[in-house]
Amino acid sequence: MKKVVEQISTGRRILLKKATAITTLAVSSTMVSNRVQASAQDTCERSDTKDLSYLPSPKQAQATEGVLPLSGGAGLYYWDTGGEGPAVVLSHPGRGSALTWPYQQPVLSAAGFRVIAYSRRGYYGSPAGSAADTGNYADDLNALISHLNINKFHILGLAAGGFAVSDYAVSYPEKLLSMVIVCSLFGLWDKNIDERLDFILPKSFAGLPPEFKELGASYRWANPKGVSQWLDMEEKSRGNGQRHGQKAKSNITWEKMRAGNIPTFFIAGGADLYQPPSMMRAAAREIPNSQTLVVAEAGHAVQWEQPELFNQAVINFFRKHH
Secondary structure, rough: HHHHHHHHHHHHHHHHHHHHHHHHHHOOOOHHHHHHHHHHHHHHHOOOOOOOOOOOOOOOOEEEEEEEEEEEEEEEEEEEEEOHHHHHHHOOOOOOOOHHHHOOOOHHHHHHOOOEEOOOOOOOOOOOOOOOOOOOOOOOOOHHHHHHHOOEEEEEEEEHHHHHHHHHHOHHHHEEEEEEEEOOOOOOOOHHOOOHHHHOOOHHHHHOHHHHHHHHHHHHHHHHHHHHHHHHHHHHHOOOOOOOOOOOOOOOOHHHHHHHHOOOOEEOOEEEEEEEHHHHHHHOOOOOOOOEEEEEOEEEEEOHHOOOHHHHHHHHHHHHOO
């Protein structure tokens, strides 16, 4: 009799497990189906015939301009909107200069920030100086910060401008309120990340036209006038063509970046050929509690291609970290 009871009990447990498994599978299938349907619905809602609005470059806010002399005959051209609000410093890409930010300058200023941009040595308005004295990213920027009497500030670096951001973040972390890294791995060598560049970029990539490498295909097709304006900015940003290159003040590592405990926001362009979103997310995983934004369709020049979305995201981030 005992055996029969045990067999019945065992049989019930087996049936119960099977029923539970079937119920779980049904619930899971429904959830997956709902997610797929929601995803499809979202895609349909986004896939209309309206294109993005491409606005002309807005009227610039009033700003003071100057050139800060550096050693060896070098100098830093800068502009500064002034004001009592939190300071924001914009660090330009390799294909840019202090001229890179026409869509950001008036908007950030109107939002209550003191906006500053500068050209690194050899770029627009900044004398390259002596090849024997090239200085470094962090000390050059710190000289400008001291000249402008700024104690703490937000910093935003785009592409090669991220090199100056990381060098400053490691060298003078106490002066930063937050940092935004846009389409950049900021001069930090990571074997697991950087070696893959050889895989995604062909050897002929360097010789391709700058607008092809920097601007997303969607933007180039939809806004030829904007492309022409970008090319004009890029040409002026080259300065007189004399440039000696520059290195970082500090050895930049993930450990040092984390040690600064600086609020960090990564922004990637969904169509960026240099630093695709997957690459930027890999970098963001190295910085605890960092934020990440992927801007659909945008290439390497997110701030130029989709300034409205870019500006609002950056302003919201800065305001959280005054």
